Amino acid sequence: MRLFTDILTKAFASVLFIGYVPFASGTLGTLAALIFVLLTGMGQQAIIFTAIITTLLGVAASFRAEKLYNKKDSGKIVIDEFSGYLVSILFLPLTIPYLVSAFLLFRFFDILKPCPVSAAERLPGGFGVMADDIAAGVMTCLLIHLYRMLFLL
Numbered sequence: 001m002r003l004f005t006d007i008l009t010k011a012f013a014s015v016l017f018i019g020y021v022p023f024a025s026g027t028l029g030t031l032a033a034l035i036f037v038l039l040t041g042m043g044q045q046a047i048i049f050t051a052i053i054t055t056l057l058g059v060a061a062s063f064r065a066e067k068l069y070n071k072k073d074s075g076k077i078v079i080d081e082f083s084g085y086l087v088s089i090l091f092l093p094l095t096i097p098y099l100v101s102a103f104l105l106f107r108f109f110d111i112l113k114p115c116p117v118s119a120a121e122r123l124p125g126g127f128g129v130m131a132d133d134i135a136a137g138v139m140t141c142l143l144i145h146l147y148r149m150l151f152l153l
Helices: 002-013 025-040 044-069 079-088 096-112 117-121 125-151
Strands: none
Touching: 002 044, 025 079, 025 096, 044 079, 044 125, 079 096, 079 125, 096 117, 096 125, 117 125
16 A cells, blocks of 8 residues: 555656656646646636645645655655646736746746745745745746736736
């Protein structure tokens, strides 16, 4: 039974093993979220629900995955990028320009980790794994909404 739960944890934390790709795993985890949104045609309510569920389960899975991988915030864990990207597109028009802009800005904030992203990353265990990407998603979302308010009204 333990082997089964370990495999499920790894599958979820790595977004169906995308995190095992030896290069750009965070970018690929984010791309998986973008493709998921496009393929499912999900609306804002589904995005909110999915973001909440993947974040909550992601905290638990990340705690366990860090132990399984024997590494803090292993690059194999990409559920945080998946959830963070969903946060970045909350309440935005789900058009290609917005989805791609959110993708690029989210990766920018996730890679550079400006404050408060860097502060969130210092939280312990699965909270820190998930929190920095959620913070990057919030920053992305706010910036795009600010742009829309200033330039598209």
